[in-house]
Amino acid sequence: MMFFEERTQSHIRTAPLPHFPRPAHGEFLDPTLDIPLLFAHNNPVAITRRQKEVLDFIAGFVDDNGYSPSYEELARGLDLASVATVHKHIEALESRGYLRRAFNQSRSLEVSSKYLQERRRTIQAQQAQQLRSVPLAGRIAAGQPIEAVEGHETLQFTDFTGKGDTYALEVSGESMIEDHICNGDFVLIEKINQANPGEIVVALVDGTETTLKRFYREPGGLIRLQPANSAMEPIIVDAGRVQIQGRLLAVMRKYR
Numbered sequence: 001m002m003f004f005e006e007r008t009q010s011h012i013r014t015a016p017l018p019h020f021p022r023p024a025h026g027e028f029l030d031p032t033l034d035i036p037l038l039f040a041h042n043n044p045v046a047i048t049r050r051q052k053e054v055l056d057f058i059a060g061f062v063d064d065n066g067y068s069p070s071y072e073e074l075a076r077g078l079d080l081a082s083v084a085t086v087h088k089h090i091e092a093l094e095s096r097g098y099l100r101r102a103f104n105q106s107r108s109l110e111v112s113s114k115y116l117q118e119r120r121r122t123i124q125a126q127q128a129q130q131l132r133s134v135p136l137a138g139r140i141a142a143g144q145p146i147e148a149v150e151g152h153e154t155l156q157f158t159d160f161t162g163k164g165d166t167y168a169l170e171v172s173g174e175s176m177i178e179d180h181i182c183n184g185d186f187v188l189i190e191k192i193n194q195a196n197p198g199e200i201v202v203a204l205v206d207g208t209e210t211t212l213k214r215f216y217r218e219p220g221g222l223i224r225l226q227p228a229n230s231a232m233e234p235i236i237v238d239a240g241r242v243q244i245q246g247r248l249l250a251v252m253r254k255y256r
Contacts, residue, residue: 022214051098058111069107168189181251187212188252195215201248205235215225222237
């Protein structure tokens with residue numbers, strides 16, 4: 001007899017795992033059936049990986065088609081040996097409260113709302129993770145060619161967002177082109193109200209105009225907002241007229 005521990009706020013108790021139906025004669029035992037899968041419910045009930053696959057298949061089928069699959073479609077979709085195996089999984093999931101079905105009606109399988117919510121959260125988390133990272137395939141030379149070696153790392157976009165509030169702006173103008181910030185680029189900005197000399201900042205001047213420039217302090221309580229364009233003059237104003245609204249974290253450029 002296998003056991004699992006159920007933890008509560010006040011104590012730990014040991015309870016037997018539910019009995020899983022044995023395969024019919026002539027069928028191989030799926031090794032995944034011996035792996036309990038516990039969910040974060042108030043009263044956790046163990047289900048197997050194969051039973052989770054059944055639930056996910058039904059939920060996905062309903063999303064795509066607007067109705068639940070037949071037992072034959074479940075068997076084909078999950079590569080199960082027989083409809084009898086599907087029936088056993090359905091009965092087990094129904095007894096655990098993960099599925100409901102109408103008596104003597106075809107295509108009447110309904111996944112519990114609690115499991116659907118949990119599945120939706122899992123999918124959203126996976127999608128968010130995919131958006132936050134891309135494969136880092138290696139390095140490429142901008143000078144002499146170097147040996148191409150495929151990497152297996154991941155570039156996390158969260159590395160660019162810092163730990164504080166972050167927002168993006170679209171660049172308009174050519175004042176920072178010598179820092180390789182061009183018209184139409186997007187800049188990722190960390191929201192701060194103080195900056196160090198030499199940092200590229202978003203500065204609000206006279207409460208009406210914002211600009212992206214390098215920040216410097218000058219004698220006499222002056223601030224110099226320096227463009228990265230030798231054809232343009234710096235903006236020099238009293239410190240009281242400048243409000244720092246953020247500093248540059250990253251530059252993004254879209255070519256297509």
